[in-house]
Amino acid sequence: MVQAWYYNDADPSDGREPHQYTPNRSVTLDQLAQVGVLQWTIDVTKPGYLETVDRISQERAYKNRDEITISKEALPNYDEKLKIFFTEHIHEDEEIRFILEGSGYFDIRSPGDRWIRIACEAGDMIILPAGMYHRFTLDTKNYLKAMRLFKEDPKWTPLNRSSETDVNPYRKDYLASFAQPAAALFAGEI
Numbered sequence: 004m005v006q007a008w009y010y011n012d013a014d015p016s017d018g019r020e021p022h023q024y025t026p027n028r029s030v031t032l033d034q035l036a037q038v039g040v041l042q043w044t045i046d047v048t049k050p051g052y053l054e055t056v057d058r059i060s061q062e063r064a065y066k067n068r069d070e071i072t073i074s075k076e077a078l079p080n081y082d083e084k085l086k087i088f089f090t091e092h093i094h095e096d097e098e099i100r101f102i103l104e105g106s107g108y109f110d111i112r113s114p115g116d117r118w119i120r121i122a123c124e125a126g127d128m129i130i131l132p133a134g135m136y137h138r139f140t141l142d143t144k145n146y147l148k149a150m151r152l153f154k155e156d157p158k159w160t161p162l163n164r165s166s167e168t169d170v171n172p173y174r175k176d177y178l179a180s181f182a183q184p185a186a187a188l189f190a191g192e193i
C-alpha cells in the first residue's frame with residue numbers, strides 16, 4: 004500500500020532518500036483522494052491479478068498499456084530520463100502507473116504548494132489527475148518496473164512547470180475540481 008508524507012526540502016540528501024521530517028508528517032490516503040490521487044493495492048503474487056487491472060481499465064476507459072523498466076541496465080539514457088522524470092511537470096491526461104516490481108517515489112504538490120512524497124511498491128496502482136504538478140524518482144534501491152496505462156495512444160508528454168503551465172486549461176480544470184474541500188483538509192500544513 005502507498006505511504007505518503009510531507010517532503011523535507013531542507014534535507015540536502017539525494018532525492019532518492021526518503022526526505023521525511025523528524026517526526027514524520029504523514030499524509031493520509033483520504034487526503035490524497037481529496038486532491039484527486041487515486042490508488043489501489045493489487046496482490047501481484049496472486050495468479051489472476053491482471054483481471055483486477057483489466058476491470059479498472061474497463062471502468063476508467065484505459066485502452067492502452069505498456070511497460071517501463073527503470074534501471075541503469077534496462078533504460079536507455081537512464082541518467083537523462085531520471086532528470087526529466089524528476090523535473091516538476093503536469094500532463095494533459097491522467098498519469099496511471101501500476102508498479103509490477105521494485106519501488107519509487109511520486110512527489111505531488113499539495114494545495115499549499117508543498118511537496119508530498121508518495122512511496123509506491125509492487126502491487127500499487129496510482130492515478131495522478133491531469134493538471135497536477137508532480138515528479139518521479141527511484142528510491143535508493145534504484146529499480147522499478149511499471150505498467151503505464153493510457154486512455155488513448157501510449158504517449159508521454161511532460162509539460163514542465165512555468166508561467167504557461169500555470170494557466171494551462173487542464174491545470175485550471177484541475178484546480179477548479181477540488182479547491183474548496185482540499186484547501187480545508189490541508190489548512191494546517193506548514
Ligand SMILES: CSCCC(=O)/C(O)=C/O
Binds near residue numbers: 137138149
Ligand atoms: C514510473 S513511470 C516513469 C515516470 C513517469 O512516467 C512520469 O510521468 C513521472 O511523472
Ligand SMILES: [Fe+2]
Binds near residue numbers: 093094138
Ligand atoms: Fe509525470
